[in-house]
Amino acid sequence: MSEGAKLRRLEPAAISGVMSREVANFRTYWKGTTFSSILEPLVYLLAFGLGLSATLVDEVDGIPYIQFVGTGMVATAVIFSSALPAMFGTFVKHRFQNTYDAILAAPVDVEELVSAEMLWIGLRSGTYGCVPLLVTIGFGLDPAWGMLLVPLFCFVTALGFAGFGVAMAATVAKIDQFNYVTALFVTPLFLVAGTFFPIEGLPEGFQIAAQLNPLHQLVELVRGGAFGFEAVDLARFAFLVGFALLTWRVAVRRMHARLID
Amino acid sequence: MAAIELRGAVKRFGPITAVDGLDLEVPEGICLGLLGPNGAGKSTTMRLLTGQAIADAGELRALGHELPEDAKAARAEMGVVPQLDNLDVDVTVEDNLAIFARLYRVPDVEAAVDRGLDLARLRARRRDAVDQLSGGMRRRLLLSRGLIHDPKLVLLDEPTVGLDPQIRTELWSLIDDLRSRGKTILMSTHYIEEAERLADEVAVMNEGRVIARATPTELIAAHAGTHTAEVYGPPERLTEVKAIAEEQGLAVRPAGPAIAIVGAERAGNGGVPEDAVVRAASLEDVFVLLTGAEAE
Numbered sequence: 001m002s003e004g005a006k007l008r009r010l011e012p013a014a015i016s017g018v019m020s021r022e023v024a025n026f027r028t029y030w031k032g033t034t035f036s037s038i039l040e041p042l043v044y045l046l047a048f049g050l051g052l053s054a055t056l057v058d059e060v061d062g063i064p065y066i067q068f069v070g071t072g073m074v075a076t077a078v079i080f081s082s083a084l085p086a087m088f089g090t091f092v093k094h095r096f097q098n099t100y101d102a103i104l105a106a107p108v109d110v111e112e113l114v115s116a117e118m119l120w121i122g123l124r125s126g127t128y129g130c131v132p133l134l135v136t137i138g139f140g141l142d143p144a145w146g147m148l149l150v151p152l153f154c155f156v157t158a159l160g161f162a163g164f165g166v167a168m169a170a171t172v173a174k175i176d177q178f179n180y181v182t183a184l185f186v187t188p189l190f191l192v193a194g195t196f197f198p199i200e201g202l203p204e205g206f207q208i209a210a211q212l213n214p215l216h217q218l219v220e221l222v223r224g225g226a227f228g229f230e231a232v233d234l235a236r237f238a239f240l241v242g243f244a245l246l247t248w249r250v251a252v253r254r255m256h257a258r259l260i261d
Numbered sequence: 262m263a264a265i266e267l268r269g270a271v272k273r274f275g276p277i278t279a280v281d282g283l284d285l286e287v288p289e290g291i292c293l294g295l296l297g298p299n300g301a302g303k304s305t306t307m308r309l310l311t312g313q314a315i316a317d318a319g320e321l322r323a324l325g326h327e328l329p330e331d332a333k334a335a336r337a338e339m340g341v342v343p344q345l346d347n348l349d350v351d352v353t354v355e356d357n358l359a360i361f362a363r364l365y366r367v368p369d370v371e372a373a374v375d376r377g378l379d380l381a382r383l384r385a386r387r388r389d390a391v392d393q394l395s396g397g398m399r400r401r402l403l404l405s406r407g408l409i410h411d412p413k414l415v416l417l418d419e420p421t422v423g424l425d426p427q428i429r430t431e432l433w434s435l436i437d438d439l440r441s442r443g444k445t446i447l448m449s450t451h452y453i454e455e456a457e458r459l460a461d462e463v464a465v466m467n468e469g470r471v472i473a474r475a476t477p478t479e480l481i482a483a484h485a486g487t488h489t490a491e492v493y494g495p496p497e498r499l500t501e502v503k504a505i506a507e508e509q510g511l512a513v514r515p516a517g518p519a520i521a522i523v524g525a526e527r528a529g530n531g532g533v534p535e536d537a538v539v540r541a542a543s544l545e546d547v548f549v550l551l552t553g554a555e556a557e
Contacts, residue, residue: 017364024356025349028390098347105311105341105407106364107333261274261305261314 010115014108018116021103026124033128037081041073041132045139048196060198063227070136072195074154074222075215078129082121082158083186086165087178090117090255094169100259110256114166118248121162126155133222146225153225156240157218163247170254194219214243262325264289264414264445265310270319272305272469279305281469283319289413292436292446294460296453296544298552302469303449304344307418310447311336324414337365340412342404344419350392354383354402357391358409365410373409380435381405397428404435415439417448421455433458453545463544467552477544484550485542486524490533493519506532514549523550 026033048069060068093099103113130151137143168181192199192206193215199207210216217236224233265287272280280302287293295303308314310323312332321328326335348357358377362370378384381401383394391399400421407415420436421429429452436459440446450456456463457477464474473480492502499520503513509532512523523546525533533539 013366014364017360017366020363021349021352021360024352024360028351097349098343098345099349101313101343101345102347102361103364104313105336105343106361107337107366108364109333259313261272261308 009109010112014112015116015119017106018103018108018113019120021099022117022120033081037077037128037131038135041070041077041135044073044076045070045132045135063223064140066139067136067141067226068223069196070132070139070141071223071226072193072219073132073136074129074150075157075193075218076190076195077132078125078154078158078218079161079186079190079215081128082125082161083165084182086117086121086162087169087181088175090166090169091172091175091178094258095175104259110259111252113259114163114252114255115248117166118159118162118251121165122155122159125158125162126151129154129158133226141226144226144228146229148225150222150225153218153221153237153240156237156244157214160214160240160243160247163244163251166251167247167254170251170258189213189215192216214240262289263287263322264324265447266320266322267306267309268320270306270309270321271317272302272309272314273317278469280309280316283470285464285471287445287447289445290443291461292440292448292459294456294463295447295449295466296451296456296460296463296548297449297466298451301451301466301552303451303466304418305469306466307341307416307447307449310416311339311341337410338412339414339416340407340410341416342407342418342420344422346399346403348391348399348403348406351390353388353390354378354381354394355387357402358406361406361409367410377405377409380408396424397431400424400428400432401435404432408439412444414445414447417446419449419451421450421452429455453543453548457544465548465551472551473547480547481542481544484523485546486526487542488525488539489542489546490522490525490528490537490539491516491519492522492534492537502534512550514546516549521546521549 045066050066052065057065059065100113104110133147133150168178172178172181192202192210193213194210199210199216202210217239221233221236224230263286265285267283267285270280270283271278283302283306295306297303305314309316309321310328312329312335315329323335324338326332328335355374355378358374359370362373367373378387381404383398383402386394386398391402394402404420417436421432424432433455436446436448440459448459461476462474463477463480464471466472473484475483492499503520506513506522506528509529511525511528511532514521514523522528522533522537523542525539
């Protein structure tokens with residue numbers, strides 16, 4: 001490091017340095033991740049889309065059911081490629097691999113470390129989150145210009161869920177306590193996002209709760225990108241940005257408490 | 262300017278006081294060995310210096326930077342070699358070095374990696390994943406990673422703990438080389454021989470404080486005299502010998518199956534039995550006398 005160089009908050013060099021570690025590791029496991037991220041939506045579309053649309057549901061709100069599910073599957077891909085890796089990855093790196101001890105012995109602080117981890121997960125999930133949309137195009141969904149915004153929607157949502165996952169990893173005492181997190185938060189959020197059925201069919205209380213579900217907002221934004229945006233979509237996007245900012249600050253605070261004695 | 266200055270540093274973990282009013286000054290260019298039993302506060306002291314632990318009281322400075330306020334700037338100029346292997350095991354040797362060259366903002370990452378590979382003597386293994394390396398290679402890589410940015414101050418936290426003697430000797434020569442290049446080194450250890458061989462000065466830590474500090478020779482002269490007599494035999498006899506030696510004002514410590522009478526040169530008539538094995542006093546005698554812990 002050059003003499004007299006000033007070290008500020010949230011330095012790009014620190015953040016990119018931490019991300020370069022993630023990239024180096026990703027090069028060792030990208031094939032498996034890519035394979036499953038393509039295969040999973042295919043299986044879901046075949047099972048739910050073709051299976052249900054052939055027997056029970058033909059279309060929802062004028063959208064063929066397979067396309068309804070396919071666009072909703074983007075949110076599923078995002079939460080499972082952001083919240084879960086953030087939870088387990090952070091816990092393992094902290095408790096078992098002592099990776100964070102090594103990084104924090106370099107000129108990197110907890111805020112930069114958490115920000116870098118979230119950004120990396122956001123970028124990765126933002127990319128893989130689009131795969132179900134591409135698969136659905138293969139099943140007959142017409143491409144639309146609005147779809148070009150889907151990676152951005154996925155990225156912002158994934159940031160939020162990455163922050164959530166990091167904060168949870170800094171909170172639980174044992175790795176098996178993630179079962180509670182998954183059962184209490186991840187699964188309900190995934191099921192009440194409007195992926196497989198429209199939330200308008202739910203009781204009113206659930207409908208209100210669903211509006212607070214970031215995944216539901218993402219589902220609506222992706223469908224907006226595919227079938228046409230509405231004015232309310234701006235508010236939906238602002239909600240996702242707010243969610244990401246909130247979980248970022250909580251994750252930084254929780255990790256600071258966990259990593260600095 | 263001292264490379265490290267700690268004044269009255271205190272660190273508590275709940276009811277446990279890990280560092281208890283520690284005063285420590287490390288001048289530039291020396292290797293100071295922090296010698297103490299497990300739980301003496303050595304690793305906590307290291308973490309205070311990197312800002313990974315925040316002192317409850319006291320004034321702390323490293324390389325002129327106030328801690329913990331300027332810990333990030335201090336870390337940029339120091340290299341840390343941890344006790345536990347925290348290399349990225351699936352990643353190649355050269356990538357492990359490159360990641361830390363970037364974290365330390367080294368301008369020419371490639372050149373730094375080449376230097377690191379030479380230091381670790383792993384040039385031929387640069388594209389191998391770390392989990393394909395032997396224990397000794399991994400330790401050399403860990404040391405090289407901590408030095409990737411040519412730091413002014415090096416913190417070695419139990420650098421050879423758990424290693425077999427051959428690998429330990431290998432690492433000692435690397436650390437000795439650092440010393441001869443004028444780096445300031447703070448090395449925590451609970452291996453007597455390591456401190457004796459590598460440290461210009463040794464600070465003996467116990468219960469969170471430095472209880473003695475000098476060169477190894479001075480410590481031995483001040484606390485153990487010139488000769489130690491080791492006496493072997495059944496427990497009843499050892500108890501008897503111990504009582505006689507203590508009556509003469511000599512310090513006696515356990516030494517495995519034997520007892521060691523420290524400062525044997527001062528013994529009067531009958532203070533040291535004729536069948537005792539007399540040897541030169543050692544740092545181990547000092548360590549055990551001062552801390553009450555068995556040496557390793």
